[in-house]
Amino acid sequence: MTSIDSGSVLITGPTGGLGRALTLDLLARAEEDRPDLVLVGRPGERLTEIADLARSKGVTTEAVPCDFSRLSEVRSAASRVRDLLDKGAVRPLRSLVANAGVYPADTRIASGDGYQLTFAVNYLAHAQLIGDLVDSLAPPARIILLGSNTYRGTLGRKMMGAPGPDWRDPVELATPPAGNRSPGMKAAGVAYANSKLAILYYARELQRHVGGDVNVVVYEPGFMPGTGIGRDYAPVARTLAKVIARFPGVSSPTKAAPPLASLTLDERWANLRDGAFVVLGKEVIVLPHAKDFEREQRLWIATRDLLTRARAASQ
Numbered sequence: 001m002t003s004i005d006s007g008s009v010l011i012t013g014p015t016g017g018l019g020r021a022l023t024l025d026l027l028a029r030a031e032e033d034r035p036d037l038v039l040v041g042r043p044g045e046r047l048t049e050i051a052d053l054a055r056s057k058g059v060t061t062e063a064v065p066c067d068f069s070r071l072s073e074v075r076s077a078a079s080r081v082r083d084l085l086d087k088g089a090v091r092p093l094r095s096l097v098a099n100a101g102v103y104p105a106d107t108r109i110a111s112g113d114g115y116q117l118t119f120a121v122n123y124l125a126h127a128q129l130i131g132d133l134v135d136s137l138a139p140p141a142r143i144i145l146l147g148s149n150t151y152r153g154t155l156g157r158k159m160m161g162a163p164g165p166d167w168r169d170p171v172e173l174a175t176p177p178a179g180n181r182s183p184g185m186k187a188a189g190v191a192y193a194n195s196k197l198a199i200l201y202y203a204r205e206l207q208r209h210v211g212g213d214v215n216v217v218v219y220e221p222g223f224m225p226g227t228g229i230g231r232d233y234a235p236v237a238r239t240l241a242k243v244i245a246r247f248p249g250v251s252s253p254t255k256a257a258p259p260l261a262s263l264t265l266d267e268r269w270a271n272l273r274d275g276a277f278v279v280l281g282k283e284v285i286v287l288p289h290a291k292d293f294e295r296e297q298r299l300w301i302a303t304r305d306l307l308t309r310a311r312a313a314s315q
Contacts, residue, residue, distance in 0.1 A: 007138055008036040008090040009264055010081065012068070012126065013100030015046035018146075018221055018260065021253035022097065023050055025261040027057045035265065036060040036090040040077050040129070041100065042067065060090055068100050068125040070112035071310045078132030085136050092138030095264045098126040098145045106182040107191045113310040115174045118188070122195035124174065127202060127303050139213030140270070144263055145203050147218035147277060150193035151290055165193035167295070170302035173198070198299060200286060203275030205296040215273035219263055221256030222280055256280060 009026065013019035019041065026034060037054050041047045043065030051063035062084050066077035084090055102121045111120035130143060137143075153164015163186050167173075173194050177183055200218060207216040259281040263269050272278070277286045 006035075007092045007094030008038055008085075009095045009097065010038040010040060010093060010133070011097045011099060012040045012066075012129070013042075014039040014050055015041045015044075018253045018256055019097075019099040020050055021257035022099065022260050022264070023054065025257040026264075027054055027059060029261075031058065033265070034059050035094065036062075038062050038064060038081055038084065038090060038093070040064045040066050040081070062090055067112070068121045069102075069117060071120075071125065071128050071307065072112070072314045074125050074128045075132060075311070078129055081133060082136055093133070093136055093141065094138055095142045095144065096130065096133065096137065097260070097264055098130065098143070100125070101146060101195075103188065103192050105185060105188050107187045108176050108179065108182060110176045113313065114176075115306065115310070116176045116191065118191040118195050119174050119198070122192070123198045123202065124303065124306060126199075128307050130206070131307070134210055134214070137214055141214045142264065142269075143203075143206070143210075143214060143216045144260070145199045145216070145218045147199050147220045148193070148196040149220055149223075149279070150189070151197040151200055152287055153193065163189040163193060165197040166190050167194060167197060167289075170198070170299050171306065174302075174306055197290060200275060200277070200290045201292065201296040201299045202303070204291065205300045207274050209300075215271075217263065217269070217272050217276045217278060219260055220277065220279040220284075221253075221260065 011019055011022060014023045023037065023039065026037065034057075037051075037059055039047065039051055039054070039061065041063075047063050047065060051061050054061040064077050064080050067073045081093075085093055100121065102118060104117050107116060107118065109117045111117050111124075113120065115124060126145065134143075150163075151165060173191075177187070203216045203218050210216065259278070262281065263272075263278055272283065277284050277290075
């Protein structure tokens with residue numbers, strides 16, 4: 001049963017992988033259950049194509065180009081979304097799905113604002129977007145952040161080649177490492193896990209700030225090798241990921257999209273909040289280190305400072 005079909009859903013990263021699959025799943029719903037769509041993603045043909053496809057299905061759709069590696073573009077995208085909502089181009093914003101993400105192989109790569117790219121795109125850009133749009137959400141509303149079990153850092157996952165996080169002060173996490181050589185794929189995995197642990201901390205603190213009319217949850221789509229997020233891998237690694245993607249039990253965008261669509265719209269999830277962690281279609285209790293009040297507060301303050309610094313530098 002759909003509970004918020006009278007509004008709009010904003011999806012970041014709709015041009016490929018899970019974001020595209022989520023968009024297609026929403027389009028496949030019964031006509032009376034389909035929300036308006038605001039698609040915020042990489043500018044180019046793929047954004048135009050998915051928006052045109054949605055319109056061809058009779059769904060009111062707005063495409064908002066945005067490079068999430070540049071916070072100035074994120075701010076501009078948020079301003080564009082506010083204009084669309086104010087003009088009534090789309091119905092009230094009920095759900096925001098923060099899906100866009102990267103997994104660069106070289107952690108020295110910096111965003112357009114000089115921040116470590118993984119942390120900047122996976123976390124800071126969405127914190128900027130949500131901060132700029134939170135007052136535009138129409139209650140009852142939902143914010144869904146994309147998480148990952150890489151936050152766990154358990155021995156079993158490490159043995160599978162999935163390093164866990166190495167949490168440090170957020171300002172340090174936002175600083176690209178120095179050196180002339182790439183720290184390697186292990187460091188890339190740690191940076192990715194740090195960005196996903198940050199999302200868990202942020203979700204809990206965000207809930208404290210948005211109050212009772214907006215529910216904040218985190219969605220884990222399962223292990224999805226072979227998607228566009230690994231575009232920076234070496235050719236051998238990309239090929240291996242595609243082989244692993246065929247293994248039984250491995251997730252995929254088409255498998256992960258229906259539970260995410262349900263989490264985005266359906267009545268069964270209406271009371272889920274406080275950064276609850278949902279793996280595919282099941283709520284899961286996170287490990288103790290993913291709930292840390294002091295880290296959550298420090299991240300909130302550091303995020304504000306990092307975003308303020310980037311804004312000042314762009315002026």
